[in-house]
Each structure stands twice: as structure tokens, then as C-alpha cells.
Amino acid sequence: MNAQDCTLYHGGLKGAESAFGENAEKYAVQEVVFTFDNHRLNRDRNSVTLSEDDLQRGDISMELASRMMNRTYYETEKIRRVLQTIFHMVNKGHQVFVIGTILEDNSVKGGTGWAVELAKLFNRPLHVYDQTCSQWFTWKEGAWKEDSPRICYNTFVGSGTRYLSDDGLAAINQLFADSFSKQPSL
Template sequence: MMNAKDCTLYHGGLKGAESVFGENAEKYGVHEVVFTFAGHRLNRDRNATILSEEELQRGDISMELASRMMNRTYYETEKIRRVLQTIFHMVNKGHQVFVVGTILDDNSVKGGTGWAVELAKLFNRPLHVYDQPRSQWFTWKEGAWKEDSPRICYSTFVGSGTRYLSDDGIAAINQLFVDSFAN
């Protein structure tokens, strides 16, 4: 079992899943880092790191590539680009990735959250998604989603997901921390 005080959670500070991951990190004594950019409104800003233009550029990606990887269309808007750049920094820093959302038929995850999932796949990170409609955790293994009951097993991890968190999604995040850190 991991020692919570030796761990760091990376997230984007938005309402919903990211805020609940952050609240749990605070409760268990996990160090918390929120990646953001100038002018972005956060729901949770504890230990916020405002990425500079240069840092954001390191996470720059082609909107065409993001659209292709996620089987949907993303247009060249500055805010969406900055959000995707910020997600790059979260996944680049956190080894294990936890997301709450909806797994779609094409194995992607609904919404902007899906970019964290695709980057985790690309970077070969341990990846876990709590699928709210199915009320079940899944782990990406051998190119497919497998039912699982994951634990936080690495000292750096990402917590991301939907802004529209259900009570069941909240309970899943809470239980993840209990299972990973409670004595």
C-alpha cells in the first residue's frame, strides 16, 4: 500500500471529478498540484501552477491529430488548445491516470477528458476509467477495457474527468482513496 504523504496528484482544478480528486488528496495528505493557464477559472486552486506560454507550447498538439485520435472534431479555438496543452502537462507528470467519465463504443472517452485518456495510452501509462453509466472501473490492458478495481500504485498520478459527476462517481473516487491509503 502506498504512503499518501509520498504521493502527488496532478489535476486541472475544474468542478466535478477534478475537485473531488483534490478534496480526497487533501483529506489523505497527498500533495496536490493544479495545472492551469492565465485567465482560466478554477473550482479548486490549491497549489495552482500557472503554465507560462513557453510551457504551454511544450504541450502543443495539432487539433487535427487530437480530432483523429478521439474520433471527433476539435476546432482551432484558443481555449480548447490551452486546455489540451494543460492536460498534456498533467499526464506527462503523473505516472498513473484515473479518469471518471463515459467510455464510448470506439474505446475513447467522452468529452475533453478523453484527451487525458488518449495521452495516457500514447505514453503507455497505467490507465483507469470509472465509467459512470456502467458504474464500474475499467483498466486499459492489451488494447481493450477490462473491468477492474484499481488502486493508486505510483507516487505520481492524475485525477481527471467529467464536470458532471454523479453521486456514484463521487463514491468511486472516494473508495479509490480508501482502498489505496486507508490503514
């Protein structure tokens, strides 16, 4: 796998997404940050501001999102925009990597969980680093299985918690190091 032939898609927020972006830059992976008007980013390298029409293509009923994630999402415009943006990330990236917490119902905590549910729905290769147990898991045959994933596709998503632990950061760093054998660019 040649890093220069790969593209990372993310939302540019602080924490996991910024760490994925920093690693992409370090390894010369192309990077695309999806955002919307008036959304404050932590990392905006190669940002694409989604138009109203683009956002509508990623629209989903908040009731459906709440049901799929076993939690309540209220009809707020910002949350809707974030979920619509996540749709574009998962739609563009074939493989999905998330840093977060896997809950007992097999969903992932927080808004990050929407990327996980969409990846399941779109049948994408899906990997979650669970910061509570310091382990990568891959979604296979309807369950989470311990794994040591690698970036195996030219397009991938990096998403996750804003509250990235040192261990979560180390997991992202190791994912890139294991996936791209050559030394990172300095």
C-alpha cells in the same frame, strides 16, 4: 503506499477534478493544479500557472487530436490551452484515473478523453470509472477490462467529467480509501 509521498496532478475544474483534489487533501496527498492565464478554476490549491513556453511544449495539432479522439475539435484558443494543460498533467503523473463515459470506439467522452488518449500514447497505467455502468475499467492489451484499481505510484492524475454523479464521487472516495490504509486526516 504512504499517502504523504504521493502527488496528485489535475486541472482544478468542477466535478471529478475537484473531488480528486478534496480526497488528496483529506489523505494528505500532495496536490498540484495545472492552469493557464485567465482560466477559472473551481479548486486552486497549489496551482501552477503554465507559461506560454510551457503550454507550447504540450501543443498538438487540433487535427491530430480530433483524429485520435474520433471527434471534431475546432481551432479555439481555450480548447487548445486545455489540451496543452492536460498534456502536462499526464506527463507528470505516472498513473491516470479518469471519471467519465467510455464510448464504443474505446475513447472517452469529452475533453477528458484527451487525458485518456495521452495516457495510452505514453503507455501509462490507465483507469476509467464509467459512470454509465458504475464500473472501473483498466486499459490492458488494447482493450478495457473490468478492474478494481488502486493508487500504486507516487505520481498520479485525477481527471474527468464536470458532471460527476453521486456514484462517480463514491468511486473516487473508495479509490482513496482502498489505496491508503490509514485513516484520513480530519
